[in-house]
Amino acid sequence: MTKLQKHTSSLVIHSQTHRLKEVREFVAEQAQLHGFKEDDINKIVIAVDEACTNIIKHGYRFAENETIEIQINRNGNEFEILITDHGKKFDPSSVAVPDMQEYLSHYHRGGLGIYLMKRIMDKVEFSFQQKTNTLRLVKYL
Amino acid sequence: MSDFKVTIRDHSENIQVLDLKGYLDAHTAPVLEDAFGKLLNEKKYRIIVNCKELTYISSAGLGVFMAYIEDVRANKGDIKLSDMTPKVFNIFDLLGFPMLYDIVSSEKDAATKFAEMK
Structure with a gap:
C-alpha cells in the first residue's frame, strides 16, 4: 500500500465567488495527485465548483464572510470530498432533478448544479447535523 | 475579473462575435450577461460565441446562454x-446542450449557417 492510499487534505475559503478558482485549483491538484486522468479531473472539479456555488448562492445567500471547508480524503480506491458549511439547512428533496429534454425545451435557467454532480460523481450525499451541512461526493479510482 | 474577458466584434454587417477568454463561472458570468445585454439592446440577434480561448465553464456560465437564447430566437x-x-464541449455535452445550441467547429461554419437561415 502506498502512503497515498490513506491521505487527507483540506482547504477553507470564505463564501465569495472569486474564491471558486482557488477551489478548482485545489481539487484539480488533489485529483491529479491521486491518479485521476484529465477527463475525470475536469469533471470532479466542476462537481465541486457547482457545490460551492450553490452554498454561496443559496446556503449563504451571498453573505461574504462565512466559510466553506473542502476536505479531500483518500481511502483505498475511494476519493472522497466533504464540503461543509454553516448556512441554511439544505434539503435535497426540495430540489427536483431536471429532465434535461424538458428543461432545454423550455429554456429554463439554473438548478443544474446537483444534476451535474450526480452525473459526474459515483456518490452524492447530503446531511445536516449540528447546524452544519455536509455534502459528500465520492469518485472511485 | 481578469480571469475572464469578453470582446465584442463585428463579423459582418449583421453578425456579431463574442470572443470569450478564460474562466466562466458564477463569479464571471455577469460579464457575459452584460455583453449579451448590450447586443440585444442594439437589436443584434445574430451572434457567434467564439470559445477558442474559453478554458472553463460551469453551470452558472451555461445559464447565461439559457437566459438569452429564447429572446434571440424570437427575433429570428x-x-x-x-x-x-473538447474540455468545454464535454460540459455542454453532459447537460445535453448540443441538442439546443448549434455548436460548430469554426466561425466560418457559423456564418454559413446564418446565411442559410435567410
Whole structure:
C-alpha cells in the first residue's frame, strides 16, 4: 500500500465567488495527485465548483464572510470530498432533478448544479447535523 | 475579473462575435450577461460565441446562454458557438446542450449557417 492510499487534505475559503478558482485549483491538484486522468479531473472539479456555488448562492445567500471547508480524503480506491458549511439547512428533496429534454425545451435557467454532480460523481450525499451541512461526493479510482 | 474577458466584434454587417477568454463561472458570468445585454439592446440577434480561448465553464456560465437564447430566437436570430475545446464541449455535452445550441467547429461554419437561415 502506498502512503497515498490513506491521505487527507483540506482547504477553507470564505463564501465569495472569486474564491471558486482557488477551489478548482485545489481539487484539480488533489485529483491529479491521486491518479485521476484529465477527463475525470475536469469533471470532479466542476462537481465541486457547482457545490460551492450553490452554498454561496443559496446556503449563504451571498453573505461574504462565512466559510466553506473542502476536505479531500483518500481511502483505498475511494476519493472522497466533504464540503461543509454553516448556512441554511439544505434539503435535497426540495430540489427536483431536471429532465434535461424538458428543461432545454423550455429554456429554463439554473438548478443544474446537483444534476451535474450526480452525473459526474459515483456518490452524492447530503446531511445536516449540528447546524452544519455536509455534502459528500465520492469518485472511485 | 481578469480571469475572464469578453470582446465584442463585428463579423459582418449583421453578425456579431463574442470572443470569450478564460474562466466562466458564477463569479464571471455577469460579464457575459452584460455583453449579451448590450447586443440585444442594439437589436443584434445574430451572434457567434467564439470559445477558442474559453478554458472553463460551469453551470452558472451555461445559464447565461439559457437566459438569452429564447429572446434571440424570437427575433429570428441565433446564438451559435464555435471553436470549442473538447474540455468545454464535454460540459455542454453532459447537460445535453448540443441538442439546443448549434455548436460548430469554426466561425466560418457559423456564418454559413446564418446565411442559410435567410
